[in-house]
Amino acid sequence: MAKMNMLQAINSALAIAMEENENACVFGEDVGAFGGVFRATSGLQEKFGKDRVFNTPLVEQGILGFANGLAAQGTLAIPEIQFADYIFPAFDQIVNETAKFRFRSGNEFNVGNLVIRTPYGGGIHGGLYHSQSPEAYFAHTPGLKLVFPRNAYQAKGLLAASLESNDPVIFFEPKRLYRASVGDVPEGKYTIPLGKAEIVQQGTDITLLAWGAQVEMLEKAAEMASKDGISCEIIDLRTVAPWDVETVSQSVIKTGRLVVSQEAPLTGGFASEIAATIQDECFLHLESPIERVCGLDTPYPLAHEKEYMADHLKVYEAIKRSINY
Incomplete structure (x- = not known):
């Protein structure tokens, strides 16, 4: 190593x-x-x-x-x-x-x-x-x-x-x-399977899902939520296409709630595809509407990057909305 x-x-x-x-x-x-x-x-x-x-x-x-x-x-x-x-x-x-x-x-x-x-x-x-x-x-x-x-x-x-x-x-x-x-x-060769999500943190109250750099935002938000007694399950999708429907579905069936976060704008983003699929797969297990925490529907702003980003605070707010629904 x-x-x-x-x-x-x-x-x-x-x-x-x-x-x-x-x-x-x-x-x-x-x-x-x-x-x-x-x-x-x-x-x-x-x-x-x-x-x-x-x-x-x-x-x-x-x-x-x-x-x-x-x-x-x-x-x-x-x-x-x-x-x-x-x-x-x-x-x-x-x-x-x-x-x-x-x-x-x-x-x-x-x-x-x-x-x-x-x-x-x-x-x-x-x-x-x-x-x-x-x-x-x-x-x-x-x-x-x-x-x-x-x-x-x-x-x-x-x-x-x-x-x-x-x-x-x-x-x-x-x-x-x-x-x-x-x-x-590891300095040598190793591989991680494509098409398989990873459960980064086990939890019981709500599932948080993202990919790439956005996973860090979930981890920070989950730490904040833990102080409120909320147990978050964090999943890193890793491969967006093909995506691991089974792992996400099993998690949502367990927790009853889902927050999906992406850096890209809200409209037409891949978070929408995930929300639609999980609604179809897990409808009778959902305790609240699926939350999407995304970038804004605007060209990426230089001066207002902080406001644009789907940061941990926005994810935390979505967690609270879902839990309190």
Whole structure:
């Protein structure tokens, strides 16, 4: 074990995958000698060479078109989109090519060995073009896996599993936690299963559900609620698509209440899909309406980031509303 922050854990997972697979390639804007804007790929070009770790032009559609071609002919393609906000120029390539490649050919060809890394979310005063959480756009598209780590340990294990997946993955990295999340991480290889949620904290009165950086908000809110005698069960979804309906349903059947929290805006967010599904699965067990604690339906504001964020105080208020219903 070694103390690592999330960036170091991601870098370690990439290095191990490239050592195991000589066809693995990392590419994107400034990922070479510079190591990317957050330095997640630092040292990889020195170790594996410019043929396997290289810079691309500032053209996201081109990055993903190139990635689809590489993956289709057997390369483990690991493109980086510098910010999740920049993924939209590549939207057509991802939803109309990456996601449909296997289906359109009856699996005669596919791009299963493709992992798109991208930092998402707020908390770094990045303003409206460097703070978005676009997972709901891609969750609507069959054929993609969407993965969100909450800390350094989870990041390395989930990325390793993503790199071994037979399906294309978008790996959303919470940039607010890149250096803030530090913990004990195995130096060797390990994997964490995709599509399986984790119960972070057992509880009996209410279920709190989130993914990525938002799990920290749940933990803080649960600590506040515990002083009021409220026992919170906390679940980290980890994989948004496919999501673990069974684990969440079993928890809600036990507690009778659910608060779902996301950084993304309320309308059309993935929290809505979760709420609809759990209402369908657990209707007769619910003691109160399902609460959604989300970002606001507005472009991400720079000056009012604190007001925009679905922080622990907003989650705590939702817990109280649900319990007192």
